[in-house]
Amino acid sequence: MWLRTRCELTFDFAVATPLILMLRPHGGAEQWVGREEYRLEPYVHACEFTDSYGNLCQRLTAPADDFTIVTSADVQVVERVDTAPGAPFVDIESLPDDVLIYLLPSRYCESDRFGQMAAEIAAGHTLGYDQVAAIAAWLRHRIRYVPGSSDVPISAVDVNLRQAGVCRDLSHLGIALCRGLSIPARLVVGYLHALAPMDMHAWFEAYVGGRWYTFDATQPGSAGGYVAIGYGRDAADVAIFNQFGPPANRTSQQVTVERLD
Amino acid sequence: MWLRTRCELTFDFAVATPLILMLRPHGGAEQWVGREEYRLEPYVHACEFTDSYGNLCQRLTAPADDFTIVTSADVQVVERVDTAPGAPFVDIESLPDDVLIYLLPSRYCESDRFGQMAAEIAAGHTLGYDQVAAIAAWLRHRIRYVPGSSDVPISAVDVNLRQAGVCRDLSHLGIALCRGLSIPARLVVGYLHALAPMDMHAWFEAYVGGRWYTFDATQPGSAGGYVAIGYGRDAADVAIFNQFGPPANRTSQQVTVERLD
């Protein structure tokens, strides 16, 4: 399906403020970008670079006072995400080199603390895909999904204590649990068609059966409509914006996702 | 200045044909992409990846019969390219690691054959930028620039024999001469505002004084208006398309570059 995404960010900074943004989707095996726009109002000089995860990042210094960023894209994505019940666990020694980094603990996914808990949640399931599916189901039933409930990322340990969180929080806990079973897992940030309430979204992927599969603890079923803008170990790697210096007086974020076909 | 580029490629393949394309400009220190479009008619599944030079590449299998690719972008670029008379030669031991590859000979730039000739052309000039400027001036005066004169790339040795060539050929000879002086040089492919006749364009960059500088042996002065889509050692690295299998019955390429502001 073709989706048209749009994100409008507005800031009111007291002083000129450096920003690093991750707002430009790029193509991959699962999505194709047919049209895309990135407006800066007022226009300031901006640089783009590719980070070590392959994400397109933009670097600029936002001027003081009002500053608006509008990005929009037409992206072709799959109707349903692939599922693969029974897909096997991949032995550490058989994992591709560049997947190994997703086994390690990271800022918001203290996987070194979740081995025992993960083993309990996944007990009785075939090693691999089915374990991850059990983790996602457990998250859906046990951790309350409360959109808008947190401003700044909290780590998997805290999510587990609060038993509630935003999409990013559930994903962080899911990732920590997967890694606790030696299953590589990573965070994806982007858009989801028909998300309610509409906003930027976060989900996770696990590496089983020789490839990455999509899991979303906030959504039932396996409907597609995901547009990725960034991949990383957790939200510390994939912030749609990082700002340096005093916080903005005001920030607003408006997101829409529309189906085109 | 803001430029709107457009490139329309049409093919008529006898059989389904794999293509690797390099048609999506991306941002860097010198250019910012504000809008961008990539249409496939008919639409086929396509994948995007980043090559080892950082270029965005698209991979797809074109269907038999008519196939059209239309790409378009609004890009902000500089009015004048930077020049730096006197900028010094950088010692081999001080070059950044990732620049070293641009010292070596490559498919169309047999720099190992041009040491003597480069030394003669650049004789009497300060080591560094001025040597490259002398090479570019020599190319302008001695190698006839004949747009449309060659279909397939020829190497620097052949360009030097023919004393004539397209923009890519002059660039290849320029690169081979720079490398012959141990100055890193690379090919850039993209668009140039007000190029006559309008077409895709190629120019080169040399690394002196601690950064890359733009040189164009086909143009006088230092007007800007360059939109880069790919960087590499020579045209073997930066083809706007590589096709695998029997050649197309027909290929056409229409390029426009329009100033927006």
Next chain:
Amino acid sequence: MWLRTRCELTFDFAVATPLILMLRPHGGAEQWVGREEYRLEPYVHACEFTDSYGNLCQRLTAPADDFTIVTSADVQVVERVDTAPGAPFVDIESLPDDVLIYLLPSRYCESDRFGQMAAEIAAGHTLGYDQVAAIAAWLRHRIRYVPGSSDVPISAVDVNLRQAGVCRDLSHLGIALCRGLSIPARLVVGYLHALAPMDMHAWFEAYVGGRWYTFDATQPGSAGGYVAIGYGRDAADVAIFNQFGPPANRTSQQVTVERLD
């Protein structure tokens, strides 16, 4: 000076256990490896790869029962580490792309929590090197360095609470404080000549004045003798070994560093 390092790790695993190791130093701007040895007893098939930070990593499956790894290297390193009082802070917009990752919070360096505290510690110092030097001095005076006091890494927040830690802990807090001032900082793991008691060591580097500088909150002065084996955002990236599966019955680690000239 030439140093001879030696590290002997012995394990007693109940079952065959996958390991990812980081025990082979490699050359860089600051060190040259003249001789090097990596023995596996008993010998098992092992693979080597380079991670995204450029570290050499070794992957193997350790057999059940006794398994010993002996690594040794002769490395030429500097007598004194470079210092640069007054070296300026580098603006976010001027940092090299590959340095940006070291500005972000990571598993053991929750820099997003340390902005205020870092500003207080560094108050009154010139932006840049002097701020980092102030942080290192503060760590030396305020956080007790207790070799052998912790087994598993604790994060900067916890180090700050305990006011004590091993070399890795002090480094984590130093890194979190630097990043809190928008100064890129990274962890280095390796050997230090004349460290007492002798063991593997960890220190940190900060990026100011256009390059990385070494800081060590556990050592006075600026004596050299550092042999690096891994660089990363924190100890989650640079473990000398990661094991997957049940813990070893017994692990021992013997380290020596000897001066050769």
Next chain:
Amino acid sequence: MWLRTRCELTFDFAVATPLILMLRPHGGAEQWVGREEYRLEPYVHACEFTDSYGNLCQRLTAPADDFTIVTSADVQVVERVDTAPGAPFVDIESLPDDVLIYLLPSRYCESDRFGQMAAEIAAGHTLGYDQVAAIAAWLRHRIRYVPGSSDVPISAVDVNLRQAGVCRDLSHLGIALCRGLSIPARLVVGYLHALAPMDMHAWFEAYVGGRWYTFDATQPGSAGGYVAIGYGRDAADVAIFNQFGPPANRTSQQVTVERLD
């Protein structure tokens, strides 16, 4: 089997001369480095870096007059290289991204000129491994292997004209022919046990059936004993040394490979 390699290079330079060397083997799926040595006489400051192909490279400035480099390594390699008759051709659209670069023409492998000839040599063979085996057999029968016959690399077109060459030349022609069939192929430089006369060696690999396979047009059978030190598109990428400036008055190279077990 365990092999001990040794290479001694001696130079007599008129002036201090920058060198980029590729003389340190590193581990991979097929080889493990158990001991290794790299001596510079006299000792000069040297830096090491990893190039875009993953090879370890050393950069230094050799002093005027006598300069000697001695490298030695103990490497565990396979007794026989893997063969896979019938392993299928991999469609362009299914090749891993990082393999695609090995489809393109390069300095010494003008594969764009060899499509027709490759098709004739491989006619009647199953697409994939068997085509490459046919090319290797053709090289063995038709191109005379004359160790020591050329000093500087010549390109595949010239090798084909001369019908004779050193190991590197036969490999270049083999690579050009493979790529002419849209089969990725790359050059490997290193050591071969029991090579006669003993010297550095070059062979090639082709990507079929989902992985790289070793081919050597200078050797019958599929005996192992290969120690790789560098991989690349051709000899322009993988020179054991590149020097910049006037040629040495004298260069000598002594190589030994000894079996340890």
